[in-house]
Amino acid sequence: MKVRLCNKSPKGKNRFARELKEKIPGIDVKVRGCLKQCGTCRERPFALLDGHRVISAETWEELGQRLAAYQDEA
Template sequence: MIPLVEFCINNLTDEVVAVKKKLEDDSGLDVLEYDCLRYCGICGERPYALVNGEVVKADTGENLLAKIYEAIEEAENHYFCHKP
C-alpha cells in the first residue's frame, strides 16, 4: 500500500508548498493536488492535508510534515498489524 497525501490548492501557502515538495521527493508516497478538498473551514485556518483520506492539520508547515509522517506510520502499523 502506497500512502496517498492530498493537498488543496487553496491551502498552498509557501510553507505548505515546501512540505508538498519534500513529500514529492519521497518515492514511497503518492502526492496529489486538487482544486478543492471540501474542508474549507480548516483550509482557511491552518495548514492541512489528507493522508489516506484522513485530515491531518497543524499550526505550521514544519509541524504538518511531521504529523503527515506520523499518520503514515500509524496507518502502516495498523495495516500490518491487522493484515490477515
C-alpha cells in the same frame, strides 16, 4: 499513502509537497482543487490522507512531522 493538499491552502503548499516526496519514500502527494474542508483550510495547513482522514497542524513543518509519524505507524 495518498496525501492530497488543497490548492486554496496557505502559501507554501507546493514546496511542502516537494519536501514530502523527498523525505517519505513511496508517498503519493498531489495538490488538488478544493477538498471541501474550507473551515480547516482557512485556519491552518491540512492534508487529506488516504481520501478520508484530515490531518492539520499550525505550520507546514508540524504537518510534515505528523504525516511522517502516521507513515511510521502504518
